[in-house]
Ligand SMILES: NC(=O)C1=CN([C@@H]2O[C@H](COP(=O)(O)OP(=O)(O)OC[C@H]3O[C@@H](n4cnc5c(N)ncnc54)[C@H](OP(=O)(O)O)[C@@H]3O)[C@@H](O)[C@H]2O)C=CC1
C-alpha cells in the first residue's frame with residue numbers, strides 16, 4: 001500500500017517515516033513539504049540516511065497519488081486537505097486537532113471557523129477500536145489526552161473529580177522556532193504553562209464523558225527539559241472508597257488484552273521511541289493516583305496514527321510498531 005505523508009519535514013512526519021520502514025504492507029512513496037520541496041528527506045531527518053531516499057514534493061491535494069495519507073500538518077491546515085481526500089476516496093489519518101471535536105466545540109476552543117467539517121471517529125485505539133475498523137478517516141488524538149485518558153479510563157466512571165498533571169518533552173511544540181522550544185527557555189529549568197485552559201482539556205472531558213464519567217476534569221501541563229515523552233499523574237477522586245485490589249482488578253480487566261498498554265512503573269525512558277503506554281495505579285481509599293508514560297511522538301502521535309491505519313485496513317495492529325523502547 002502506497003503512503004503519502006503530508007508535512008513530512010516536521011517531527012511527527014519524520015517519525016511516521018521511521019516507523020513505517022518496518023511495516024510489512026505499507027511503503028512510504030511521497031513525503032511533502034512546502035518549504036523543503038526538492039530537497040532530500042534526509043536533509044531534515046539525517047537519522048534516516050541510508051534508509052529512505054525520497055525527496056520532498058509539494059503536490060496539490062488533487063494530485064496526491066497514494067492509497068493512504070497521513071496529515072502531519074498543524075490544525076487549521078489539515079482541513080484544507082481532509083475534505084478533498086475524503087471525496088477522492090483516499091483513506092486518511094489526521095494527526096492534527098481539526099476533526100477531534102464537535103464543530104462548535106472545535107470552533108470555540110481553537111477560535112477559528114471550520115471550513116470542511118465532517119464527523120470522524122476519535123482514534124484512541126484502545127477505547128474506539130470498533131468505530132475505527134472500516135472507517136476511511138480518523139482523527140488521531142492529542143498527545144496529552146492519549147496518556148491522560150488511558151491513565152484514568154478504568155476508574156473514570158466512579159469519580160467526581162479528575163485532575164490531570166502532565167509533564168511533556170519539548171518536541172510536542174513542533175519544529176517551528178518559538179519561545180516554547182527556545183533552548184534558554186527550556187534547558188536547566190521547569191515550568192507550568194496554560195495552567196487552567198489548555199486546549200486539550202476539552203478532548204479529555206469528551207473522552208471522560210464517553211466512558212460514562214460525570215467527573216469534573218482539570219488539567220495543567222508542564223514543560224520538561226527533555227525531547228520526548230509525557231508523564232501524566234491523574235488524581236482521580238472517587239464517589240465511594242475502593243480497595244487497592246478492586247482498583248488493580250479494574251485496570252487489569254481493561255488492559256489485559258491491550259498489547260500497547262502495559263501495567264508497570266511508568267517512566268519516560270521506559271517508553272521512549274515506542275508505541276507503549278505504561279500505566280500504574282495506587283489507591284488510598286477515595287483517591288486513586290494513576291500515572292502513565294508515553295512517547296508524545298509515538299503513542300501520542302505517529303505510532304497511534306499507524307495503529308489506527310492498521311485497524312482501518314484490517315492489518316495486524318502491531319505491524320510497524322514493534323520497536324522496543326530506547327531505555328535508558
Ligand atoms: N509534536 C507532537 O508531539 C504532536 C503533534 N501533533 C500534531 O501533529 C501535527 C504535526 O505536528 P509536528 O510534526 O510536531 O509539527 P511540525 O511543526 O514539526 O511540522 C509541521 C509540518 O507541517 C507543514 N506545514 C506547516 N504549515 C502548513 C500548512 N499551512 N499547510 C501545509 N503544510 C504545513 C510543515 O512543513 P512546511 O512548512 O515546509 O510545509 C511541517 O512539515 C500537528 O497538527 C500537531 O499538533 C499531535 C500529537 C503530538
Ligand SMILES: CC(=O)N[C@@H](CCC(=O)OP(=O)(O)O)C(=O)O
Nearest residue numbers: 096097142143168169170172173
Ligand atoms: C510542548 C508543547 O507545546 N506541546 C503542545 C502539545 C500539542 C500537541 O502536540 O497536540 P495537538 O495535536 O493537539 O497540537 C502543546 O501544549 O500545545
